Amino acid sequence: MSDRVVCKPTPWFFLRAAAMIVMFGVFAVLFYKDGKSGYREANLSYFLSESFKKAAEEFTAKGASMSPEEWAAYASTQEVAVPENPELLPVGTEFPIMWPEMLHDHAAMAEKGVSNPKSYFDAYRQESGLAKSPPEQSYTQQKINEQWYVFWICLGLLAVAIFFLLRTLTRKMVVEGDTFQPAGGKAVPIKDLVRLDLRKWSSKGLAMAWANDGSGGERKIRIDGLTYGGFKAEDGEPAEKLMQALKSRFSGEIIEYETDEDESEEALPADASEARD
Structure with a gap:
């Protein structure tokens, strides 16, 4: 990697x-x-x-x-x-x-x-x-x-859309060494990340992370894989590659939906689980 x-x-x-x-x-x-x-x-x-x-x-x-x-x-x-x-x-x-x-x-x-x-x-x-x-x-x-009112509303929405386009053009997500650079935020050492919520990653390409802010609180970080990187196989699934790189350096809590396999294993008695192993 x-x-x-x-x-x-x-x-x-x-x-x-x-x-x-x-x-x-x-x-x-x-x-x-x-x-x-x-x-x-x-x-x-x-x-x-x-x-x-x-x-x-x-x-x-x-x-x-x-x-x-x-x-x-x-x-x-x-x-x-x-x-x-x-x-x-x-x-x-x-x-x-x-x-x-x-x-x-x-x-x-x-x-x-x-x-x-x-x-x-x-x-x-x-x-x-x-x-x-x-x-x-x-x-x-x-x-x-009313036509003028709606015109100004549409013009305002047009300005907002152009603003977000221009702002996003200058952003990117980067995992380099032990540092994670979120889109539109300052870089954070991966060791400062305390929690990673991946429950929407597989369905919406969206994850959330929390990092210590240095003053006893936590900073919330949005990881948007659909907007940055994407998941196209022909491109090498850049967003998924970034997430795997991030997880490989991450040592905090990961929140994920339990899979059917995990749920069935939890439902087995302890001795049955050991016997299966």
Whole structure:
């Protein structure tokens, strides 16, 4: 066994960290876009679509009896009903918003606008370049504010994920001679270790150790084999190699789950155990 065993961050950790960074980054961008402009653009689309429904009702009620010129004159004076708060619509929206010119066309209204105002609006949306389809209900200021709240949360989580990635990049676990260097902590003489808990080592790659802190207390040390070293056979199981090196130099208490063999041996009478030996 080599005198020096080093466990650096594993590809598994980098993959998990990258996935979290991408996830929080994508969410932050999406919520930022919705908070800044997306919900406002959707609101504009909603109120414009409502004007197509209103125009269909108006045309059914009186437009059909009007001449094309009369209907065009009437429609050109109609405004899109919008909320009083201009911040619910995209920045730069000019008020008042008049009915789109498609609604001024008497023949088109009679043929398409009345029978299917939604489809007629979809044609207008494609022609005018409206990016957002209309929602079921318009978004309130509270809903827009919520997008900003979640954006800041995602941005904070993104910063945390990047922090842990950068911090882990600089860490490693090392057993060298009679010294153990835990990840992110100062080196400790292995003779100062008093207890080693291996109950989660085989299932989760996680162990805990306690060392004398020099002032009558104990220092708790985390040994994370999944993050540092790993257990891939093709890599030589670095984390397991480190643990074996640590155990070979350790003389304190080891806490492990009892195996079935250990339990069956304890259940045997003393003379039966001796006879088996």
